[in-house]
Amino acid sequence: MKLTKAEVEKIAKLSRLELTEKEKELYANQLTKVLDYVDKLKSIDTENVEITAQVTGLENVYRGDEISQCDYQKELIKQSAESEDNLIKTKSVF
């Protein structure tokens, strides 16, 4: 089923992507095709099948909660588009 323009707009908003009208149309078609393709998984019976999120089975890797110094705090802050007094500056929410 083809994604509607409203659906694409909703996904784009959730994705924090501004789209042009042309892009909305293009992605509606392309995403629909991909979603139709992945639908083939529906033919597989997965009742009572556990999920796999971590493929090697490794779990609960801990390390000591120790504070260590970062050598380049100031340089990190400077990688932002705007900074002031060693703080990252950005626009207001509204």
Added chain:
Amino acid sequence: MELNQLTIREAHEKLQKGEISSLDLVNACSERIKKTDKKLHCFLATDFDNAIKQAKEVDKKIKKGGKIKMLEGIPCGIKDLILTKGITTTASSKMLENYVPLFDATVIKRLKDNGAIILGKQNCDAWGHGGSTENSDFGPTHNPWDLERVPGGSSGGSAASTISDQVIYSLGTDTGGSIRCPAAHCGAVGMKPTYGRVPRFGAVAMGSSLDTIGPLAKCVDDAAIVLNAIAGVDEKDSTTLPKPVPDYTQMKDKGVKGLTIGIPKEAFGKGLQPDVKEAINIAVRDLEKLGAKFKEVSLKYLDYGLACYYIIMPSEVSSNLGRYDGIRYGHQSNKADNLFEIYTKSRAEGFGAEAKRRIMIGTYVLSAGYYDAYYKKAMQVRTLIKEDFEKVLSEVDLILIPTSPRPAFKLGENTSDPLTMYLEDIYTVTINMAGVPAMSLPCGFVNNLPVGMQLIAKQLGEEKIFQAAYAYEKVNGWNKLKPKI
């Protein structure tokens, strides 16, 4: 033979004996880059000045009678998805066009600890998204065997560069085939290790449950040497496996007698180009002559791997690319009036079409109401895929399948339809779903274009892959053939 054509071991021995200098080696490679890269476009950034400085230091050490490490003084290239301190790292995306990392990825630190010399950063599909390098925001890389064709991807710059002798070896990343696909299309040896075998700290994250880092090399031995250097547990990547790293070069002369190799019938069906199939059949006969036993096996979920991958991978992509908010680092739009617009406009300007598609697919399948039908379902199918591989690999030592359904296609041939492009990954993505290691190894030519085959082992079974690959390469000179550029 030109110096830049040497393998790691050859270069190492000549360096140690004082027959060649590291400076000559670095100069030979940088000259080659300067001469060929206008045609190939493998590099996005080079660091020749530092490379020369480092080379001179190594040469001093050798002159004083110092013993050098295997990778010491030998130049390499790094996929631009891996962070290199002080050298621009863009992930081939406009979003990071001016990003200079303040630290090295663990694999880079390990290469440097081994004395490796980094010549520069190699082009790839932006964020690793693609199988052709056409998704690079800075223009595609060209296949050294035919400049009108793609080199494969996403580590296309790394494969093309290695095979064109611009560098001795390269590092790439592989989330769904990004080392193996370009290795096959360029005629390189590409090794995707077990998930968690090589630390990813400092690699630009794509699909975190799938991402791996590995070598692209001119021969099996070089791939083994590089994997020796970069593998092993790292406290900065908690998914790394706390298991000792064997010396993979020890598999060199073991031969294949006693090994059983499985041929899954599902991988040789109608999607496979007949002359690629024929090249692989000949390789199978070669391995048989060497003493390997073959057995038909069934990977019944192989056909579902791609569908599963194109749910799980974009889900993880949408999450990982969420960090590019236009604020902390990376591109910021100057057209934004408020915080929300900083996000939406910076991301609209910084991301290319493929990244946008994957972010949106991921966001859609993870969104309320669709999670169970897509993401959960895919994670369940992933379990079936993983069990499928485990079962088959308990009966055989290795699985052999093609790397790509056909040789390298022409630039522009697949760009209008993303799904057709995705189908090129049909033989590689399922392996990442199962977390098992796989190598793409050159196994012939079709119409003067290289063809690759994959050897797959169970998790942490890299040694057996190297064992068979060493034996096969010894009786086949595919890697001795060089493209004319």
